[in-house]
Amino acid sequence: MAIVKMSEFKLLVRNEAVDSLLKSLHSYKDIVFSEIKGEFNGFEAYPKDYDFDLNRQHQEQIQAILKKASTIKKTSKDSKDSIIDKLALQHMDYANLEKLMDTTDLNTLLSKYSKHYDQREIYIYDFKLETPNYTEMSNDELTEVRDNKAVIGRLEAQKVQGFVAELKRQVKVFYMTSKVDNDYYFVIKAPQELQEVVGIICERYDFEIRSSTSLKITDEVQKMQDAIATLINNCLHYESNINDIGNDQDLFKAHFEGLRNEALREESKLHFLQSNYVTLIHGWVTTNDVEKVLNVLNEELDGVLDVEFNDAPLHSTDVPIKLKNNKFVTAFESITNMYSQPRYDEPDPTPILSFFYAMFFGMMLGDIGYGLIMALITFVALKFINLKPGTKGMLSLLFYVSFPTMFWGFIYGSFFGDMIPMTPIIDINSNYTFVLVMAIGFGLIHIFSGLAMKAYIYIRDYKIRYVLYDVIFWYMTLIGLVVLVTQMFTPIFAAYNQIALYVMIIGMVGIVLTNGREAKTIGGKIVSGLYSLYGLSNYIGDVVSYSRLMALGLAGASIGVAFNMMVRMTDGMGIFGIIFGAIIFMIGHGFNLLISGMSAYVHTARLTYVEFFGKFFTGGGKPFKQFIASPTYITIEEEK
Numbered sequence: 001m002a003i004v005k006m007s008e009f010k011l012l013v014r015n016e017a018v019d020s021l022l023k024s025l026h027s028y029k030d031i032v033f034s035e036i037k038g039e040f041n042g043f044e045a046y047p048k049d050y051d052f053d054l055n056r057q058h059q060e061q062i063q064a065i066l067k068k069a070s071t072i073k074k075t076s077k078d079s080k081d082s083i084i085d086k087l088a089l090q091h092m093d094y095a096n097l098e099k100l101m102d103t104t105d106l107n108t109l110l111s112k113y114s115k116h117y118d119q120r121e122i123y124i125y126d127f128k129l130e131t132p133n134y135t136e137m138s139n140d141e142l143t144e145v146r147d148n149k150a151v152i153g154r155l156e157a158q159k160v161q162g163f164v165a166e167l168k169r170q171v172k173v174f175y176m177t178s179k180v181d182n183d184y185y186f187v188i189k190a191p192q193e194l195q196e197v198v199g200i201i202c203e204r205y206d207f208e209i210r211s212s213t214s215l216k217i218t219d220e221v222q223k224m225q226d227a228i229a230t231l232i233n234n235c236l237h238y239e240s241n242i243n244d245i246g247n248d249q250d251l252f253k254a255h256f257e258g259l260r261n262e263a264l265r266e267e268s269k270l271h272f273l274q275s276n277y278v279t280l281i282h283g284w285v286t287t288n289d290v291e292k293v294l295n296v297l298n299e300e301l302d303g304v305l306d307v308e309f310n311d312a313p314l315h316s317t318d319v320p321i322k323l324k325n326n327k328f329v330t331a332f333e334s335i336t337n338m339y340s341q342p343r344y345d346e347p348d349p350t351p352i353l354s355f356f357y358a359m360f361f362g363m364m365l366g367d368i369g370y371g372l373i374m375a376l377i378t379f380v381a382l383k384f385i386n387l388k389p390g391t392k393g394m395l396s397l398l399f400y401v402s403f404p405t406m407f408w409g410f411i412y413g414s415f416f417g418d419m420i421p422m423t424p425i426i427d428i429n430s431n432y433t434f435v436l437v438m439a440i441g442f443g444l445i446h447i448f449s450g451l452a453m454k455a456y457i458y459i460r461d462y463k464i465r466y467v468l469y470d471v472i473f474w475y476m477t478l479i480g481l482v483v484l485v486t487q488m489f490t491p492i493f494a495a496y497n498q499i500a501l502y503v504m505i506i507g508m509v510g511i512v513l514t515n516g517r518e519a520k521t522i523g524g525k526i527v528s529g530l531y532s533l534y535g536l537s538n539y540i541g542d543v544v545s546y547s548r549l550m551a552l553g554l555a556g557a558s559i560g561v562a563f564n565m566m567v568r569m570t571d572g573m574g575i576f577g578i579i580f581g582a583i584i585f586m587i588g589h590g591f592n593l594l595i596s597g598m599s600a601y602v603h604t605a606r607l608t609y610v611e612f613f614g615k616f617f618t619g620g621g622k623p624f625k626q627f628i629a630s631p632t633y634i635t636i637e638e639e640k
Helices: 015-028 052-074 077-087 094-103 106-113 139-147 157-169 192-204 218-236 238-243 248-269 287-301 333-339 350-365 368-384 389-412 432-460 464-488 494-514 522-534 536-545 548-568 574-615
Strands: 006-014 090-093 122-124 127-130 151-156 174-180 183-189 278-286 306-311 634-637
Touching: 006 015, 006 287, 015 094, 015 248, 015 278, 015 287, 052 106, 052 238, 052 248, 090 094, 090 248, 094 248, 094 634, 106 218, 106 238, 106 248, 122 218, 127 218, 139 192, 139 218, 151 157, 151 192, 157 174, 157 183, 157 192, 174 218, 183 218, 218 238, 248 634, 278 287, 287 306, 333 350, 333 389, 333 574, 350 368, 350 389, 350 432, 350 548, 350 574, 368 389, 368 574, 389 548, 432 464, 432 536, 432 548, 432 574, 464 494, 464 536, 494 522, 522 536, 536 574, 548 574
Parallel strands: 090 634
Antiparallel strands: 006 278, 006 306, 122 127, 127 174, 151 183, 174 183
């Protein structure tokens, strides 16, 4: 359970092999490319010749089609599957994804289902077809354009610019044009209301009207008619086409994932350097997978490569961070990552965080019924639905914290509040002072664990004396202070008062003498040390913060009891009382579970980030992002 050890690599490959290599590494996935620092003679930045805008446009068009199809499905009899469809993902390995993309034409699919499909530039032989935003035209206007006869003719080159500007000003005009010798040929189609206007424009610019036969462009005109008819028919029958999308929906999902991974490959190339013959690639892989990566490279490149692997430097901030934990701890990695990835030279705080987070969450929510609902729903979802990574991570977290929720519910004797009478081990409603002391005790253990993590880092880095300066002296001060303060509530530590006082004083003196060690003068060291000791007030504030473990637990329990009282008020009202009672129970406890659960999630995170991480954790590491786009519709599985 730690940060995975990384290796850095530099790779030289032939220019023509880059694309096929990146596709092979897509199947492998566990590799990160990074920008190459420094200059290398003969190498330049990789050429930027990929159309990212077109890729993004196609992605947006696909998502618009799928969203429309989903909207139509919601209104159909199959709407019961819509929630599952939103959560679930399909499976496919990368080889099958590539094969599917190669055997289906995305442009054909888009032109069939897009209401306004923009191919950027539509060419018919030597003619370029210009289309207006015809989605804003009425169905009658579209039908007229499709069925009206085209205006065909020739125009002198020097008049073309003004003529085209006039046509575009009419908004609803379709036309195609091509230069032939010193003239331009035009084929124009417009709705009925603009036919006369188009005629006037033609007269104004001395447009010579001819037939397609005389200009020898009969085939071109026919293909234009067909192209416009296809566009307009798709627009007219857009919703019916979407409604009958069928298996094409899966093709769109595959193309969407393919487009995102294609963009990822092209973005990765921008980190490379290229000479006339070879490309220089820099990146990171896990040390345990070096041999596996080398095999992939040799197999794809037939051994024609030059590669060098080195262990990643411990204190480098460029090393990507990958965590490896058991299932329980992995569920809490999102909490760590939401704050920050650890640096490569830091310990992974998640294993310790996970235990405290689960216990604190359970203490704040603390109800057997709520824990059972959380466990049941999350278990079914995790077991039977192929979820998106983010959704799966959140549900895994809720699944694991449901058990301490039930544990503390058993301690407090709470099952949907007091709906099912139980004998509590600790009654939070009457023994809230004891629960408060217990919460603060857990807080001290949490804070001391953070200081222990700091001690571990110092020991690992051979800074043994800093353990005394920044950890042991603080332990002595805090423990001594706690023993003395407890005398206000209980005489249990009375026999240790004198020892505690001496321990606290030694700790305080030690802090003053050592925590200003960065200052250059003795006076500066003392002042800095005193300022560090003033930080004791922060520790006191930190300890008091753990009172929320009691406060939120008590609040949730009280709200649950209040709703149960409302349910019991419906007794004796017959069948309507049963119905109203059931509604109040479900809505009330559903509301309480949602609000109390969100509060437990947020406040436990707050205790983690401020009181725990603040003692030892810096963060700022770069996440290890697999060389595969995060799935939106399809999970790309590793090939077997």
